[in-house]
Amino acid sequence: MGWDEGTWTTMEIPAIGWRPIRIITVxxxxxxxxxxxxxxxxxxHNERLSYVPPLTIDPIGWPCIIHDATHHASRTISEVGLRSGGHIVALAITYLDGITWRxxxxxxxxxxxxxxxxxxxIEMLTCVDDEWLRAIQFITNKGRCxxxxxxxxxxxxxxxSEGGVLAGFTISIKLHPTVGMGYWMTGVNGIWRHDLIxxxxKENDVYSEYISAKNQHGKGFNDRALIGNSSSIYITCVEIRANDAIHSIEFTYTDAEDDKNRKFKTPRHGGPHAPYYRFELERGEHIVSITGKYGDDWLTQLCFGTNLGRASDVYGRGDGQSFSVRAPLGENGRSMRLQYVIGRCGDGLNAVIFAWTTGLP
Structure with missing residues (x-):
């Protein structure tokens, strides 16, 4: 009998030494x-998976259908496919082993x-109106959107889901009332797997409430695409165009890990008209609060507060519903800082979510 790496242990037994063995149970x-x-x-084993948003299923009746991919959740996604227009109609997954789900x-x-x-x-942005799933976006552990x-x-x-990666979907669909339109999606829940990473x-980043004008205009944007997974990129300047409403907002960034201190800008979110204003941040200064107002069609007023106790001018003279958001405290007990925004814009700024991240060391 011998043992070598990568080989079975063997023993030479004379033929007369063999005996039959019958397996009767396993x-x-x-x-x-x-x-x-x-x-x-x-x-x-059960804790490997979680459903976010939480999985709550109402009674299912005609013309609704549920599609569930939990039985594939031990596999690893290699590609997500979808069919969409102004709504999300279908979702599909291809796994690394070639198995597909739709x-x-x-x-x-x-x-x-x-x-x-x-x-x-690692993150999924979805948008649902009163009836249909209107939008979806995916963010990865490599910072790609x-x-x-x-x-x-x-x-x-x-x-x-903390420490989780997307492993599948549970989706709900409904037959569109217009003949010939077929089934459209009404909602989606992510199935998250917790044994891969x-x-x-950025799983400790915090998002503000959604601040939106009453009427929805324009197209969506997410500045996470520029930030990626960086915690060292920070805002150095905010540029605003405003009169009775906030016509546009634009951020300038610097990366603390860039020795050359190069700066880059987000796209302008909104239109090019209205008077121009600029709020420059000092070294070590970060935005920790925002107040403002929103009306029927646009955000109508914005004001930024910093960790150094400074406040910007009040931009916009419009009326409407007031709002106020403040950075939460991070794990170290210090205030988080504004890093980027998600929202919707057209001729003006129509809606916004503020994304808070931990402060720089």
């Missing part, structure tokens, strides 16, 4: 363990978002 290895160990292992209707244009080696989806598929209209939700980048 038991899982797990069943050989004590009951309390079996329970602990079963609990750990749910939804057949309308819209076909789109794909392909992941690279070691890349996983997909396009915003569909129209960012309705109420946006940012879904993620120890921690997701």
């Amino acid at each position: 038991a899982p290895t797990l069943s050989l363990l004590p009951d309390d160990i079996q329970t602990q292992l079963a609990d750990l 749910g939804g209707g057949n309308g819209g244009n076909e789109q794909t978002f392909t992941l690279t080696e070691g890349e996983h989806i 997909s396009a915003i598929y569909g129209n960012l209209e309705g109420t946006p939700t940012i879904s993620r 120890p921690r997701a980048p």
Whole structure:
């Protein structure tokens, strides 16, 4: 008998030494363990998956259908496909082992978002109006953002699960009342797997409430596409165009890890008209609060407060509903800082979510 790496252990036995053995029952290895160990292992297995948003299913009747990919959740996603126009009609997944899953209707244009080696989806931005899923976007552990598929209209939700990566979907679809339109999606829940990465980048970032004018105009944007997974990129300047409403907002950034101190800008979110204003931040100064107002069509007023106790001018002279948001405290007990925004814009700024991240060291 001998042992070599990568080979079976063998022993030469004369033919007369062979005896038949009959297997009469088979038991899982797990069943050989004590009951309390079996329970602990079963609990750990169940904790591998979570549903975010939480999975709540209403009674299903005609013309609604649920498609669920939980049985594939032990696999790893390599590509997400979808069909969309102004709404999300269908979602599909291709896994690394070639298995595919699909749910939804057949309308819209076909789109794909392909992941690279070691890349996983860690956040999902969705938008639902009173009836239909209007938009979806994916963010990965490599800081890459997909396009915003569909129209960012309705109420946006940012879904993620601490330490989790997207492993599948549970989706609901409904037959459109217009003959020939087929099935459209009404909602989606992510199925998140917790055994592939120890921690997701920026999973401790916090998002403000959604601040939106009554009427929805324009197209969606997400400046996470510029920030990626960086915690060292910070705002150095805010540029505003405003009169009775906020016509546009634009941020200038610097990366603390860039020795050359180079700056870059976001696209201008909104129109080019109205008087121009500029709020420069000093070294070590960050935005920690925003107050303002919004009306029927646009945000009508903005004012920024900083960690140094300074405040910008009040931009915009419009009326409407007041709002106030402030950065929460981070794990270290210090105030977080504004890093980027998500929202919708057209001729003006129509809606916004403020994204807070931890302060620079």
